Amino acid sequence: MYFINLFGKSWFLNFILYMKKLIFASKQSLKLKFMPYFKSCLPVIILVFFFAANLNLANAQTFNFDLQGHRGARGLMPENTIPSFLEALKLDVNTLELDVVISKDKKVVVSHEPWFNPSICLDASGNQITEESEKKIRIYEMDYAEILQFDCGSTQNPQFPKQQTQKVAKPLLEDVISTVEAYIKNNNLPKVAYNIEIKSAPKGDDTFHPTIDVFSKLVHKVIKKQLPTERVTIQSFDFRVLKYWNKHYPAFKLSALVSGGDIKNQIDKLGFTPQIYSPSFKYLDQNTVKQAQTMGMKVIPWTVNQKEEMIPLLEWGVDGIITDYPDIGMELKK
Secondary structure, eight states, X not given: OHHHHHHOHHHHHHHHHHHHHHHHHHHHHHTTSSHHHHHHHHXXXXXXXXXXXXXXXXXXXXXXXXXXXXXXXXXXXXXXXXXHHHHHHHTTOSEEEEEEEEOTTOOEEEOSSSBOOTTTOBOTTSOBOOTTTGGGSBGGGSOHHHHTTSBOSSSOOTTOXXXXXXXXXXXXXXXXXXXXXXXXXXXXXXXXXXXXXEOOOGGGBTTTBOOHHHHHHHHHHHHHHHSOGGGEEEEXXXXXXXXXXXXXXXXXXXXXXXXXXXXXXXXXXXXXXXXXXXXXXXXXXXHHHHHHHHTTOEEOOBOOOOHHHHHHHHHHTOSEEEESXXXXXXXXXX
């Protein structure tokens, strides 16, 4: 039954008819001389055939979807760094996913946290940052010249054993864009989209980041200068951000980041329907995919790192996948 489901009933029946014809032809031509041997080997022949066909089908299983490199290619290079974004480009991603925060001198810095993660960063003297002190070293209280002194690439992230290490600082958004665009041009690559997460929370206002209006204006200024609107998506867990951009910059695509929960309640809370619904893949099911798409949203779950996790999502019809391993995702691309 597995093979019938895999290849379809019509294909399976055609195969059986073909084998019957082969047996009949063998009877006629060989006059039953070798038929006992052929019949005894037939089950083995069928199993070998199905195994080979199934193997080829699995290897060739591909889909059309938006492959997004999470923080570049975090599984392979230091996250949210220029080397990570260039690695993602080499792996044919459609979209670069990244996070931004704000420095004291109002620069838009690419970083997942508004501080220095002790798991991946060393301080200006090359010393390990402790977990007790990490949130006291706030990017929002530092000029970018000072931020540049911190090394966020020499320490391998323990979650990603394949990650290559190198000394590298947190880049500015404007430098990421200019470097990526130059690389694309010089290597005749297709243009990529940018999925930019604004890292904010109500309790972080004026502590870890500026207020939403100031934060958004700074990010918008950089984007407007360097990229066409249609190549950019703004995403956030902070629905205040999405509401602000929907009101002041309505031309931009918006993505609602969520962990889990009821989709209708989440969209009601947001107050409008964004272009993209982006939940944790762990809380996603086929019904929710269809529900979101019926509501007019694309579904792009995060962060999917195993092929066996990607395939069911793609079979459900998700529009994209955010992954730390675009090298795995590219194997499933048409």
